[in-house]
Amino acid sequence: MTRIWEPENRFRIWFEIEAHACDAQAELGVIPKAAAEAVWQRGRFEIERIDEIERETRHDVIAFLTNLAEHVGPEARFVHQGMTSSDVLDTCLAVQLAQASDLLLADLDRLLAALKARALEHKDTLCLGRSHGIHAEPTTFGLKLAGHYAAFARGRARLVQAREEIATCAISGAVGTFANIDPRVEAHVAEKLGLAPEPVSTQVIPRDRHALFFAVLGVIASSIENLATEIRHLQRSEVREAEEYFAPGQKGSSAMPHKRNPILTENLTGLARVVRAAVTPALENVALWHERDISHSSVERVFGPDATVALDFALVRLAGVVEKLLVYPENMTRNLELLGGLVHSQPVLLALTQAGISREEAYRIVQAAAMRVWNGEGHLKDLVGADPVVAERLAPAELEACFDLSRHSRHVDTIFARVFGEGLEEASDRSAL
Numbered sequence: 001m002t003r004i005w006e007p008e009n010r011f012r013i014w015f016e017i018e019a020h021a022c023d024a025q026a027e028l029g030v031i032p033k034a035a036a037e038a039v040w041q042r043g044r045f046e047i048e049r050i051d052e053i054e055r056e057t058r059h060d061v062i063a064f065l066t067n068l069a070e071h072v073g074p075e076a077r078f079v080h081q082g083m084t085s086s087d088v089l090d091t092c093l094a095v096q097l098a099q100a101s102d103l104l105l106a107d108l109d110r111l112l113a114a115l116k117a118r119a120l121e122h123k124d125t126l127c128l129g130r131s132h133g134i135h136a137e138p139t140t141f142g143l144k145l146a147g148h149y150a151a152f153a154r155g156r157a158r159l160v161q162a163r164e165e166i167a168t169c170a171i172s173g174a175v176g177t178f179a180n181i182d183p184r185v186e187a188h189v190a191e192k193l194g195l196a197p198e199p200v201s202t203q204v205i206p207r208d209r210h211a212l213f214f215a216v217l218g219v220i221a222s223s224i225e226n227l228a229t230e231i232r233h234l235q236r237s238e239v240r241e242a243e244e245y246f247a248p249g250q251k252g253s254s255a256m257p258h259k260r261n262p263i264l265t266e267n268l269t270g271l272a273r274v275v276r277a278a279v280t281p282a283l284e285n286v287a288l289w290h291e292r293d294i295s296h297s298s299v300e301r302v303f304g305p306d307a308t309v310a311l312d313f314a315l316v317r318l319a320g321v322v323e324k325l326l327v328y329p330e331n332m333t334r335n336l337e338l339l340g341g342l343v344h345s346q347p348v349l350l351a352l353t354q355a356g357i358s359r360e361e362a363y364r365i366v367q368a369a370a371m372r373v374w375n376g377e378g379h380l381k382d383l384v385g386a387d388p389v390v391a392e393r394l395a396p397a398e399l400e401a402c403f404d405l406s407r408h409s410r411h412v413d414t415i416f417a418r419v420f421g422e423g424l425e426e427a428s429d430r431s432a433l
Contacts, residue, residue, distance in 0.1 A: 159220065366384060
């Protein structure tokens, strides 16, 4: 990813833009074919020489063209015919962002594969679901991971769209009117570089395209933080349902030898902030003066590399975390039983309403017993069962069924089929009937 943003790659793309444009100009009879051939045959550049020229000219594209001409010779006078600097700069940025997208899509594929494998592995591993950080109802660890898989799958689809949006070419000249260059030159360059011609480029490619691209990166970064935060919570000493792999010889603290800290997911939380930091500047870059100003340029030179490199690193790191994540089902079971059956309060509530008790009365009965459980006075099943109204309406077997953990995983196959499309819902549908 870093190589995409290095001067060598940038100037190589600039060269290809100019050389392909010369080919098109030659085919149209605007410049001699020998001139176009000379550009490809003798065209060279040296980064140090470009920097040297730019210190005098204060113009990067002119510095590049000057250095290129030093190698091409007299035929260089036909280079850049009818073009403006933004034709080179914006088209190059489109190529770089497309290249970056391809790497990010590959990163997402690895992460999605890891999430799918671990989700299937723990499809039926029961654990606590929490809302507001408080025990809610049982779920499965596989369902947790399936939810994150679905989020990253959406992110991947958005990135595919954003790549298409950003991959546009502008070779339209000053203020974008094609006054001094044929639109067929743009079409030729676009085809050679795997881009689409920008319908209306003024003198720059419209920055709403870039805003969408970096907004998508920001959403993917937020999905990274969402999963990282989940893992960080599950690794807390009091919870310890899952944790990052701790390698032999690894140290967690300079002071406390016992520490096993979630350093990777904490790192990912921070990196997500870096990527999201590009979103607001990208949105603000949309509003430029008239046909062009360069207020966007300095910003993009910072957050273009920063956001893509950070996200590339973060996705690879998160994939590694998921692949090697340590999962502790026994601790999940322990936590499920930690609060004396409180996680089964809703099935009890519903059973009472089915037995003819008003919802308000049923809620009062179950909540009264639940508050006693919170105070350490017993198990919910015993306290509810001792209530004379409950004893009259629910048989012991009916009350026992309310505390059956399997009810919480009976539709897991249906959900997995929706996420992974593997036709796993049949058993669930049969059990529901």
